[in-house]
Amino acid sequence: MNNLNNYSANPNDFARKLFSGLPQRYDLLAQLLSFGQDYRWREEMVSHLAPHQPNHVLDVATGPGGVARMLIKKGVRKVTGVDLSQDMLYQAKANITRLNLENKINLVLSKGEELPFSNKTFDGLSFTYLLRYVVDPSKTIKELSRVLKYGAPMVNLEFYIPQNYFWKFLWSYYTKYLLPALGKQLGGQAWEEVGRFLGPNIENYYNNFNLEQHLQAWKEAGFENVAYKTMSVGGGIIFWGTKTNG
């Protein structure tokens, strides 16, 4: 079983282990455990990318490829999905094959912190639930920026914490008690483990890298028109911005 100590020692190994038992039912359980909000959040995130009509989008931390598939559905011509978990990519491959999307989505095993692509390769970039698993979020945002063409949009979906006292109380109760229990009931030990990990991990992440620091990191990585929107009483957050040529 993973424990939280392994997390800071080597986040990449930790993430590989944490996600190794999840791919098969990831899409279903992600929706069930978020009461369908995750799907709404993805739609909102993609809505800030698709109107730019990017030809080739990089989806980082693609997991089983849910965002990659949504991008194609919304009219993006080609998506490259990147993830450090081979197990997740096997599931992404199965999903893509089932939907006959092999010629539209290709998959690459890589971590988001060191992308195996040349500068200014992509017309758009999405990343979902990535930065809580990297040592240096600001440096990772710079690496994502590196592979984007000038004028290209970048979008990000992440969990957030309700700021209203009442909703924060409910969020804390849900993440502390219900999420691990529901995870175990619906998905077994691997999901119980993620359920236990998520609440403290999200709080710790924003204690070390707050909203202002996020916006600053995007600007320092060369993005303009950087904005964000919280959703579902603050349980989710979407960031977006456009890469400048400065």
Ligand SMILES: C[S@@+](CC[C@H](N)C(=O)[O-])C[C@H]1O[C@@H](n2cnc3c(N)ncnc32)[C@H](O)[C@@H]1O
């Ligand atoms: C919560 S899952 C989300 C998957 C997908 N984005 C979605 O929303 O369906 C997070 C994913 O991030 C991947 N991941 C974690 N750390 C990563 C890193 N440093 N580089 C690339 N992928 C990473 C995990 O393997 C996992 O597939």
